[in-house]
Amino acid sequence: MRPEVAENVYLPRIAVLDRVVDEIQDVKTFYWHFEDPADREAFKGFRPGQFVQVTLFGAGEMPLSLPPSPTEGETFFTVRRVGSCTEALHGLRPGDKFGVRGPYGNGFPMESFHGKNLVFVAGGIGLIPLRSCIVYALAHREKYRRIQIFLGARTPRDLMYRDKLREWERSAGVECYLTVDRADEGWAGNVGVVGSLFKKPGVEVPVEDTVAFVCGPPVMFRFVIRDLAGMGFSEESIISTLERYMKCGVGKCGHCCIGVAYVCVDGPVFSYRQISKLGEDI
Ligand SMILES: Cc1cc2nc3c(=O)[nH]c(=O)nc-3n(C[C@H](O)[C@H](O)[C@H](O)COP(=O)(O)OP(=O)(O)OC[C@H]3O[C@@H](n4cnc5c(N)ncnc54)[C@H](O)[C@@H]3O)c2cc1C
Ligand code: FES
Structure with a gap:
């Protein structure tokens, strides 16, 4: 009998870009779908305010907010170009591929x-x-x-x-x-x-x-x-919601810590009372 292999949580699923819409200067909305219909099915039902880790091959990985679910049909990100990963995403054309893992975070209750x-x-x-x-x-x-x-x-x-x-x-x-x-x-x-x-x-x-x-x-x-x-x-x-640099997105690496909270798992949604208690200087 083959030993059971635990699923690798860091492995992104392959996504395909469908179309790009200009919003405002340096901000575009990217409509996309998972290449594998099984991933599409498994991805349904995330909460408002949750996020995913998006891999731009050769550039890096970054957190992005998910769209409403499931009320607007298509899946998309709206992204401002600020650095290397966002620049790489802005450079993609319909049909190009990137990686997505998640959804992560608590979302709005x-x-x-x-x-x-x-x-x-x-x-x-x-x-x-x-x-x-x-x-x-x-x-x-x-x-x-x-x-x-x-x-x-x-x-x-x-x-x-x-x-x-x-x-x-x-x-x-x-x-x-x-x-x-x-x-x-x-x-x-x-x-x-x-x-x-x-x-x-x-x-x-x-x-x-x-x-x-x-x-x-x-x-x-x-x-x-x-x-x-x-x-x-x-x-x-x-x-x-709080924005912090994130690496793992799943509460392991500590990159996103503020006081005792991990923004990737305890957040990114917090009440202002929680934010004050964490001593966060916004
Ligand atoms: C939970 C979560 C959800 C997010 N959702 C979205 C989203 O839906 N859309 C979106 O556009 N961004 C979102 N962000 C921010 C996004 O993750 C960063 O803009 C991205 O990681 C920057 O990566 P980069 O490699 O392009 O820039 P980097 O090379 O990492 O940074 C380039 C420069 O931009 C600065 N910078 C980095 N992030 C920001 C920022 N957010 N605003 C202004 N300057 C910044 C850096 O300090 C640096 O000077 C989210 C962040 C978190 C934590
Ligand atoms: S990003 Fe690694 S612990 Fe939050």
């Missing part, structure tokens, strides 16, 4: 927020991880109360997922508020940081029974936390 108001606050590409929560919440609309989306970008050209934003704006029971730091001649909307939207006439953010999802660059995060705390949000009611 969307079921535990049933019956609550949801406030999404995103800055720039912070909308990438929040998109999956928004799509999930809309697919389970009856489980949640008010849904508000606040999105800030540097300029109108930096607003992410414009088609999706229009779709969400048209959805019943969804309030969508946009702002930019610098307007251009076509922009008639709000100008200012994302927190300035909370004080606009006609905007009323419920605090009782509300969860605030906040994702964006560190400076935006700090200001939004201050605004939300000033409005009465507790540290437990604010939730976010």
